[in-house]
Amino acid sequence: MGPLRIARGADRTLEIGRIRPMSSENGPSTPVRRRLVVRGRVQGVFFRDSVRQAAENEGVAGYAVNRDDGSVEVVLEGAPEAVASVAGYARRGPSSARVDEVEESEEAPEGLSGFETR
Numbered sequence: 001m002g003p004l005r006i007a008r009g010a011d012r013t014l015e016i017g018r019i020r021p022m023s024s025e026n027g028p029s030t031p032v033r034r035r036l037v038v039r040g041r042v043q044g045v046f047f048r049d050s051v052r053q054a055a056e057n058e059g060v061a062g063y064a065v066n067r068d069d070g071s072v073e074v075v076l077e078g079a080p081e082a083v084a085s086v087a088g089y090a091r092r093g094p095s096s097a098r099v100d101e102v103e104e105s106e107e108a109p110e111g112l113s114g115f116e117t118r
């Protein structure tokens with residue numbers, strides 16, 4: 001299955017990524033958790049909802065929240081490949097965003113389910 005494309009007006013589409021299963025041929029992947037703080041023009045530009053769509057498409061749990069300093073905090077939990085895919089998308093953001101810097105850290109998974117924007 002190819003990338004999911006979401007219409008974004010008459011002349012643009014948003015490519016989210018490929019749907020990936022949470023398990024591999026060798027059994028289920030051990031979940032990972034990543035926290036990203038994304039800086040740049042990332043508020044008011046569909047950033048959080050775009051990350052939510054990418055996460056849901058990849059089967060990744062977590063949340064995205066605007067911070068008072070103008071950055072967006074993103075927490076991702078799921079299969080390593082799926083989390084890496086969504087983190088890669090967050091490093092680029094939607095076409096209306098400008099990502100200047102991403103601070104990323106690894107954390108212990110908490111067993112989150114679903115993805116929400118806060």
